[in-house]
Amino acid sequence: MNFLILTALKSEAKPIISYFDLNKDPKTHIYSNKKIFLLITGVGEKNVINKLKSLELKESSWSKTVILNIGIAGGNQLDTKIGNIYLVNSIFDQQSEREYFPDFIIKTSLEEMPMTTVSQPLIDNDCSLRGLVDMEGGSIVKTMSPLVPPHRLIFLKIISDHFKSSDLKEISVASLIEAQIKNIHGLIKKLEHPKLSDRLILNHVEKKKIKEITTKYNLTKTQEYELLEMAESHKKIFNNLTKLESHFTVKPKNKKERNKLFESLRESIPS
C-alpha cells in the first residue's frame, strides 16, 4: 500500500517529512520515501484543487493508495480538546452543501468527529458549528473521491484552536503534529492491510502484454475492452494467459482477418 499525505501548510508537513525521512522531488514538489508521499496543497479550495489536479500518478497507482489529509483544524470547545487528534467521520462542505463520509473498516483507537469545511476562517467569529472545522476537506473530497474508494480517503485533524485567535498564539503547528506523529504512524501501519487495496486480476506484466497486443493488432476500443475481460477470465480459470496468447502468434493482414481472429477468441475464451 502507498500513502499520499496531503497537508495544507508547510509547518504541518515538516514533522511528517522528518519522521518518515521523506525527500523532495524538485520537479513535482512531492516529498517521498518508498511508500509514503507528501504534497503540500496550500490553504483553501482554489489552492487545493489546483495542486491536486497537477498530481500525475499512473492510474494503476491509485489502486493501492491511501490518501490521508493531515492537518490542524478548529474545534468546538464542547466537543474537542486542543492538541488532540481526531478521525473525521463526516464532512459537510458548507459551500456546496454536500456531505461526504469515509468508510471505516479498520479498528483504531482514535476518537471520531464530524467536520465542516468552510471557505473563510472562523477565527473570533461567533461559531456555533459542532465538531471540527477546516478549509480543505471538502475540496479534497471533491477532487480525490473519484480516484480512490471511501475506505482509502481519510482525514486526520489535530485541534489547534477553539475558534479564538488567542488559542493560536499559544500553539506551534509543527509541535501539535509532532506530538501526534506516533498516532499517525500507527494508523498508517493499520491501513497497510492488503484487503484495503483494489482487487486486481492481471499483474503489471500481463497488462503490458495486453496493451502490446492491442497496439500490434490495431484493436478497436471495444475489442481492447473485450480482450481485457477475456484476459481476466482466462487468468481466473487457468491462472495464466498462455492459451489466450497462443491466439496472437500471427499478425492479421487486414481488419477482416483481425475481426475473424477476434471472433474465434470469443468462442474459445469466456468474457
Add this chain to the structure above:
Amino acid sequence: MNHCENPFLPDFSHIYVESGAFNFELTNQCISKYSNATIIEISDYKSFFNRPNQDFQTQKISTKLILALKKQPFIYKGTDILQDGGYKNFYYNTPILNCLYNCSYCFLQGMYPSANIVVFVNEDDMKNEVLGAIHKRSYKDEPLMLSVSYNTDLLAFENILPLTKNWISFAKKNKDLHLEIRTKSALYSSIKNIKSSDQILLAWTLSPDNVIESYELNTPPLSRRIDAIKSAMNDGWKVRICFDPILTYDNWKADYISFFNKIKSEINFEQVFDITVGVFRMGQDYFKNIRKSKPDSDLFYQSYKNENGIVSIDSKKKNSIFKLVSDNFSNYLPQNKIHYWI
C-alpha cells in the same frame, strides 16, 4: 500488535441515521441493541449509500447499518427474474436493502453501489401501501402474494430487529395478504413462538454443503437449515424449498444427487408446499457492475449467454438441471408443485 487480533471493525460499528428516522420504534431498538456503535446523523440515506467509488466486497468486511425512511414506491410488481411460484398477484417490497450474508451469485452486489445495510424504519407507510395494493389487485379471487425478503434475508436479521414477526402479524390481520419469506437462515427459533398461518410461506433456499462453503459466505450449513425446516413443518408452517440457484461446475451432478438424497431422507415431502428451481441468472447491468469490481468468485469469469438482457447459463445446461430435479422429485411432489425459472 497481537497478530491474532482481528484488525477489522465489527459489523454495525457505525449506524448512520437519517435526520427524519430518529424516534421510530425500529430506530430505538437498533440504537439500544448496538449501544457501542458510533451514531452519525445524515440528511438522506442516499448521500451515504450512493457514494461513488464504493467497494462492495471491502464494505462486507465491516458492514455499516443505515436507518432511513422509505419513500414511494413502497411495493413493487414482481419481475421476470423473481419467481412468482404460481401466484397471480405477485409483489415484493424492500423493508431492508442488502443482506447479512454474502453469496457470490447474489445480484445485490451489482444492484447497489454499497454493501451497507439499509433498514427502512417507517413500516407503517409500507403497510398502508400494501393495504391499497390488496384492494386494487387484478385477480380478486386470489390473495396478494408479497415477497418481503427479496432484497435481503429478512429472517437472518430477526435477532437484530423483529421485522419478520411484524410482517407476519400484519398479514394475519389481512386475510387477502400472503407472504413469502425467503431465507437461508437457521433462525426459525426467532419466530417459533408465533402460531403458524396458511398465509405465510416460509421458503428456504438449500444448496449442497460444498456450494454453501464456496459460494454462500456467512450462511448456515445445510444441516442447520434442514433442522429449521423440520421444526417449522412440525409447527404447521407452509414450507417452500428453493433450489435456487443450482450451480454447474465439474461434477456438479454428483454433488446435487447426493444433496437431493440427503434432503429426501431428512425432509417429509408430504409436508412440503412446493419446490422452486432456478439457475444462475442476472440482469446484464448488474452482471457488468460486478465484473467491473473484479470479484474473487470464479462465477463471474465463466461463459454465459445473454438473452434479452439476462445473463445466464445456456439452455442445454438449464435443461439438464431441470431434468435432474424432475428425476429426483417427481415421485415426491406433483409436477405442478415444482416451479422452474426458465
